[in-house]
Amino acid sequence: MKMSQNNPDKDDQTSSSKKTISLPMSRVRLIMKSSPDVSSINQDALFLTTKATELFVQHLAVSSFNNGSGKETNTLSYSDLANTAEETETFHFLTDILPKKILARDYLKSLEQMQDEDGDF
Amino acid sequence: MAERPEDLNLPNAVITRIIKEALPDGVNVSKEARRAISQAASVFVLYATSCANNFAMKAKRKTLNAGDVLAAMEEMEFERFLEPLREALE
Numbered sequence A: 001m002k003m004s005q006n007n008p009d010k011d012d013q014t015s016s017s018k019k020t021i022s023l024p025m026s027r028v029r030l031i032m033k034s035s036p037d038v039s040s041i042n043q044d045a046l047f048l049t050t051k052a053t054e055l056f057v058q059h060l061a062v063s064s065f066n067n068g069s070g071k072e073t074n075t076l077s078y079s080d081l082a083n084t085a086e087e088t089e090t091f092h093f094l095t096d097i098l099p100k101k102i103l104a105r106d107y108l109k110s111l112e113q114m115q116d117e118d119g120d121f
Numbered sequence B: 001m002a003e004r005p006e007d008l009n010l011p012n013a014v015i016t017r018i019i020k021e022a023l024p025d026g027v028n029v030s031k032e033a034r035r036a037i038s039q040a041a042s043v044f045v046l047y048a049t050s051c052a053n054n055f056a057m058k059a060k061r062k063t064l065n066a067g068d069v070l071a072a073m074e075e076m077e078f079e080r081f082l083e084p085l086r087e088a089l090e
Helices: A025-033 A043-067 A078-087 A089-094 A104-118 B012-022 B031-058 B066-075 B079-089
Strands: none
Touching (some): A025 A043, A078 A089, A078 B031, A089 B031
16 A cells, blocks of 8 residues: 655645545545445555545536536535536436425425415315 | 444545645635535445445455456546546556
């Protein structure tokens, strides 16, 4: 397993350095072990999964920011993420945990409309 | 020892730092967005693990190896990760 290399041109704390990781592998391992049928995980596999997760966090943040309305407000908001999960195929697996939100009053309005159409009341 | 729910979450401070370094300087990230990304990252680990494990099982191995993880990335259509991952292993 590679340890962090000294690179005088880059801040050692930067997580975008090629061989360093910031996320704790022990925590990633815990999550991996919670998956059914997983017996053991070799050290390289754990390292790669941890690194991939960091790449994923960057990719999700950047895609959502570029895709969303954040550019005007200079803010990355939850709705940017939810929209990106729905619109981008590679992020579809996130739609259950990043549902789009709907205002309560809009939901109630659509419920009323459904009742009107049914004509039960 | 019982596992607390937060044990399956990734540390907020590290997630926040990774997000901030990826975005242009000065961009704000709402607390809700940070939490959501953290949860998404945990789901990503589970999905990647499950996918990688399928490859290991197909090869009749009980131990997940680096090749399984790389194959999983490709399967999940995250080919853009393959080169940086390979470089990180060298």
